[in-house]
Amino acid sequence: MALISVLLGGVAGLLGLFIVYFSWNFNYWHKRGVPSANPFSLFGDRGGGLPFGKSFWSLLDPVYKKYKGKHAFVGTFQARRPVLVALDPDLIKTILTKEYSHFQGRGQAFDEENDPLSAHLFNLEGPRWKALRSKLSPVFTSGKLKVMFPLMTDVGQKLDARLRVLAAEKGTDGEVELKDLLVRYSTDIIASVAFGVTCDSLSGEANEFHTASREVFSANLLFIIRLFLSSIHPALVKLLPFTSLFNKASTFFLSLMKETVEFREKNKVDRNDLVKLMMQLREADSREAGTANHIGFNENLMAAQAFVFFAAGLENNANGVGFALHELSVNPELQQRAAAEVRACSARHGGLTYEAVQEMELVERILREVLRKYCPVGTLTREPTTAFQLPNSELVIDKSVWVWIPVWQLAHDPDFFPDPERFDPDRFTDQAREQRHPYAYLPFGEGPRFCVAERFAILEMKLCLAGLLDKFAFSVGRKTDLKLEFVPTAFSPTPKKGFWLKVDERP
Numbered sequence: 001m002a003l004i005s006v007l008l009g010g011v012a013g014l015l016g017l018f019i020v021y022f023s024w025n026f027n028y029w030h031k032r033g034v035p036s037a038n039p040f041s042l043f044g045d046r047g048g049g050l051p052f053g054k055s056f057w058s059l060l061d062p063v064y065k066k067y068k069g070k071h072a073f074v075g076t077f078q079a080r081r082p083v084l085v086a087l088d089p090d091l092i093k094t095i096l097t098k099e100y101s102h103f104q105g106r107g108q109a110f111d112e113e114n115d116p117l118s119a120h121l122f123n124l125e126g127p128r129w130k131a132l133r134s135k136l137s138p139v140f141t142s143g144k145l146k147v148m149f150p151l152m153t154d155v156g157q158k159l160d161a162r163l164r165v166l167a168a169e170k171g172t173d174g175e176v177e178l179k180d181l182l183v184r185y186s187t188d189i190i191a192s193v194a195f196g197v198t199c200d201s202l203s204g205e206a207n208e209f210h211t212a213s214r215e216v217f218s219a220n221l222l223f224i225i226r227l228f229l230s231s232i233h234p235a236l237v238k239l240l241p242f243t244s245l246f247n248k249a250s251t252f253f254l255s256l257m258k259e260t261v262e263f264r265e266k267n268k269v270d271r272n273d274l275v276k277l278m279m280q281l282r283e284a285d286s287r288e289a290g291t292a293n294h295i296g297f298n299e300n301l302m303a304a305q306a307f308v309f310f311a312a313g314l315e316n317n318a319n320g321v322g323f324a325l326h327e328l329s330v331n332p333e334l335q336q337r338a339a340a341e342v343r344a345c346s347a348r349h350g351g352l353t354y355e356a357v358q359e360m361e362l363v364e365r366i367l368r369e370v371l372r373k374y375c376p377v378g379t380l381t382r383e384p385t386t387a388f389q390l391p392n393s394e395l396v397i398d399k400s401v402w403v404w405i406p407v408w409q410l411a412h413d414p415d416f417f418p419d420p421e422r423f424d425p426d427r428f429t430d431q432a433r434e435q436r437h438p439y440a441y442l443p444f445g446e447g448p449r450f451c452v453a454e455r456f457a458i459l460e461m462k463l464c465l466a467g468l469l470d471k472f473a474f475s476v477g478r479k480t481d482l483k484l485e486f487v488p489t490a491f492s493p494t495p496k497k498g499f500w501l502k503v504d505e506r507p
């Protein structure tokens, strides 16, 4: 009995200590005179970043609605960590671009030694990030993308063939679930371009690439738990039973890159893809040994970069094209105009060439509007590198504070995008863009850390959408989810019931 009492007392004591430690910071903003909503609800006004029935991208909704227009910034908390939410686009510009040197990193906890795949451009910081970014940026210039383009069109042809088969299957009434197909298409593109592998997920057969990608994208909840724990204390991440979020996939990607590089060196293979470009970078890097630019670009670091390309590109591309097809099915007149543009540009350039795709102005505006309405990255994060005094304010923030930019909320703010739930590609004509604050629309981020592959991502989505509109007409079917419910635990807006649409040959 006495032992139980001691144990219970110990547990209560530990719990008490944890609560004190957890809530210790909760007067952080109050002490500094920064508006913030009731942190003593334990998880603050955002549900603490945990998905208690709320979607991840909408967690800042209450904060944004309450304070926008009244304050340039406000305080909130991620678990016990103070978070400054920048609300005013001018302040956002200061943080992301003008005063970027004070906000170089994202403050992502990662462990290169035990999880080599985590040492990628998105996570790295400081001089290592800078050197790697300057080496990788030229990989995505238009010249390089043009050279890679044929690898993408090869996969596009397989997509056409597979969709034709699925639409003709008996008993389906021509209705096809497109999310799975688009994920397979994106897997095959990124496997080919970033890992130099032809994996043919589109055939519907199981393959290691597709399995690894599913492991990565089912780790959403683990990702969110990790983010939550790292904001209590970064050391907690290392205590977790998983060093990497996805062990099997991690081993797969690391050995795949090693084998591919070895095979190419041995057999003198020359293929116009990112592996080739990264092998060239590795060589150049080895010549820079002893200089500040040297980063030790070995196969693990190459695999980590290819992996982030894979993780960043896959679902974003599949969802981007899927949401576009959904919107175009609901709006047949817009679809007709987009298909006419695709055919006119293809006719001018003798097919769906790189130049033809570049010229498709309406198709691009449709995708830019998709990235507004269904913005995949709802919040941008920065961590101050040094203490920084916010403009027009007494407030000095230091490394203990995270800075968040409410990308989703800006993209749905009626002051910037009137009637935000309406799908309207005309929001992205040159004239409309000029009239809006450029920092109100940030699907690819901004400043020196903006998405390194924006051009690649837009090209990949445009090519896929244009190829489909050229051959097929899409319409609402019996299984189409017109309300378009999202998976609540997903990191980005993801359709709960997939993208069911009726598919016919386009006359």
Ligand code: HEM
Pocket: 121, 122, 123, 133, 308, 309, 310, 312, 313, 314, 316, 317, 320, 371, 376, 377, 380, 381, 442, 443, 444, 445, 446, 447, 448, 449, 450, 451, 452, 453, 454, 456, 457
């Ligand atoms: C629709 C598709 C995509 C969207 C919406 C998107 C969005 C973003 C956003 C918001 C960021 C953070 C920017 C910031 O903090 O300012 C980012 C960073 C990044 N993205 Fe993308 N991305 C997409 C596709 C891709 C693709 C296809 C790749 C690779 C092939 C890629 C590679 C990266 C990398 C490596 C970073 C980190 C850059 C750095 O920190 O230097 N993204 N992306």
